[in-house]
Amino acid sequence: MISERLRNALARARSVAALTGAGISAESGVPTFRSKGGIWTKMRPEELASMDGFLRNPELVWEWYGQRKRIMAEVQPNPGHRALAHMEHLFPHFAIITQNIDNLHQRSGSTVVHELHGNIERNYCMECGIRYGNAEVLSMTGIPRCTACGGPIRPDVVWFGEMLPMEEWNAAVRAAESADIFLSIGTSAAVQPAASLPGLAKEAGALLVEINPEPTSITSHADEFLQGPAGTILPELYALAVAARKESQ
Ligand code: BV8
Numbered sequence: 001m002i003s004e005r006l007r008n009a010l011a012r013a014r015s016v017a018a019l020t021g022a023g024i025s026a027e028s029g030v031p032t033f034r035s036k037g038g039i040w041t042k043m044r045p046e047e048l049a050s051m052d053g054f055l056r057n058p059e060l061v062w063e064w065y066g067q068r069k070r071i072m073a074e075v076q077p078n079p080g081h082r083a084l085a086h087m088e089h090l091f092p093h094f095a096i097i098t099q100n101i102d103n104l105h106q107r108s109g110s111t112v113v114h115e116l117h118g119n120i121e122r123n124y125c126m127e128c129g130i131r132y133g134n135a136e137v138l139s140m141t142g143i144p145r146c147t148a149c150g151g152p153i154r155p156d157v158v159w160f161g162e163m164l165p166m167e168e169w170n171a172a173v174r175a176a177e178s179a180d181i182f183l184s185i186g187t188s189a190a191v192q193p194a195a196s197l198p199g200l201a202k203e204a205g206a207l208l209v210e211i212n213p214e215p216t217s218i219t220s221h222a223d224e225f226l227q228g229p230a231g232t233i234l235p236e237l238y239a240l241a242v243a244a245r246k247e248s249q
């Protein structure tokens with residue numbers, strides 16, 4: 001299943017980074033954006049995941065996020081998330097850089113998770129910044145409003161056209177630049193600036209490994225393309241890494 005080059009890299013790696021996208025949560029039942037039946041095949045992202053869209057039609061945007069919040073509260077981490085959580089204890093430095101907002105990496109036990117696009121469990125008042133949990137906002141009727149100042153509450157996610165949280169982005173760049181192995185998992189690599197991280201890592205000397213059932217815009221740059229679902233490939237990759245590191249001791 002894997003090349004000698006990848007086996008050796010797994011045996012020797014000190015620092016590994018994993019960029020994840022919606023694909024790693026597909027097997028948990030969270031719809032992706034751009035693959036078959038994905039969200040964006042039915043609606044335009046700019047309408048729903050942008051400040052303009054929110055200001056134009058806050059009811060529609062809250063209805064969409066309300067639906068996604070309820071789905072994400074029901075789903076469970078899958079073997080792909082769990083394999084990444086185990087890898088955190090296998091390599092001296094292991095970081096997850098996620099574009100996902102579903103909180104499934106944290107729920108599977110990962111503790112080093114850089115959330116580039118925010119988290120669906122968090123919300124905040126656009127006027128005074130007070131933070132709200134989902135239980136509170138989902139119990140409010142119509143557009144959730146701040147109980148302190150009456151301002152509109154929004155999901156704590158990064159919309160199109162919005163800057164990424166600087167701290168998370170800088171940590172992600174550091175992890176990519178210091179990685180011996182960079183895994184790009186379940187992402188179409190269509191959204192910037194996250195999609196620039198695999199190239200950054202490879203430039204800085206990482207072995208670039210892509211895990212996806214379909215080729216993407218970065219497959220031609222990848223050193224290894226492990227074609228298939230993350231829920232199958234990641235547990236196998238973890239087992240191979242454990243064996244390779246034992247043998248090399
Ligand atoms: C910014 C949060 C700086 C909200 C999201 C023109 C050119 C280049 C860039 C731009 C441009 N015009 C505008 C831009 C910038 C824009 C952008 O990149 N647009 C793209 C679409 C062209 N980016 C931004 O606006 C970003 N901000 O640039 O700020 C700035 C600011 C102001 C002024 C100037 C500059 C902000 C981007 C963040 C948007 N927020 N989400 C929410 O989720 O509700 S993006 C959204 O897409 C999600 O975060 C998602 O994670 C992300 C990426 O999608 P993927 O995760 O890759 O998911 P996708 O469905 O696409 O792919 C799934 C993959 O999984 C597929 O490949 C499939 O094959 C695979 N798969 C399926 N099953 C499995 C699997 N893989 C493994 N196992 C399986 N079982």
Ligand code: ZN
Pocket residue numbers: 125126127128129130146147148149150151
């Ligand atoms: Zn407020």
